[in-house]
Amino acid sequence: MAKWLVKTEPSECSIDDFESAKDQTIPWDGVRNYQARNFLQEMAEGDDVFVYHSSCKHIGVAGIVRVVTSAYPDPTQFRTDSPYYDPKSTPEKPRWQAVDMAFEKKLPRLIPLDEIKSLPGLEGL
Template sequence: MAKWLVKTEPDECSIDDFARAPDTPVPWDGVRNYQARNFLRQMQAGDSVFIYHSSCRHIGIAGIARVVRPAYPDPTQFDPTSPYHDPKSRPEQPRWDAVDLIFERKLPRLLPLDELRNLPGLASLPLLRKGNRLSVMPVSEDAWRIILAHR
């Protein structure tokens, strides 16, 4: 199984939102970057996902979710009332995908970005590369183990 990290603004969808309904899948939609979309398309049911809180006061890895439904056409692209509507996307040729995630667990504490930057062995983690703003990215097995061992 592959490992991933997805960024979210906690006022839109936080690890606490997942935890409130732990058996309810959460559609991971609204991704509008082609590289991030391509990563979504690689996700498979059973893959593990770090939930990373960004654009907020306390930035960092907050918990873990699991993919329960692999990539499917993101319904928000067709909804003219959605902020993620894409008028160029057509049902017969969708441009964007979503996956469904389900709650696994909260971490005992938020792992802040500054701590992640100082952990040995994470130099190749895409999150830590300068200028990387992707909302979906792969995490190597080694990086996953290092992060979980540090929590």
């Protein structure tokens, strides 16, 4: 089982959003960075994911979610009304992927990334 870190602005999607979502599950879609897309393709069901709040007053890892689906074509790339629409992407040749992630736990405090990386087993995160 791999460990991952996803970065999000809490005003867009926070650990609290995972906790309050239907079935406590959210599709991780709208990713439009090729390296991040490649990481999504590598994610597997059961992998743990640290949710890192960024671009806000209090930054750090806020909680843990779990990957509950393997990667699938991100449906937002096909929706013309979506800010993530990609006219070069087709159902036959999708460019972007998504995975579903489910809430596991909210941490009692935000943990800075440097502290997470210093934990045994997470040095390469």
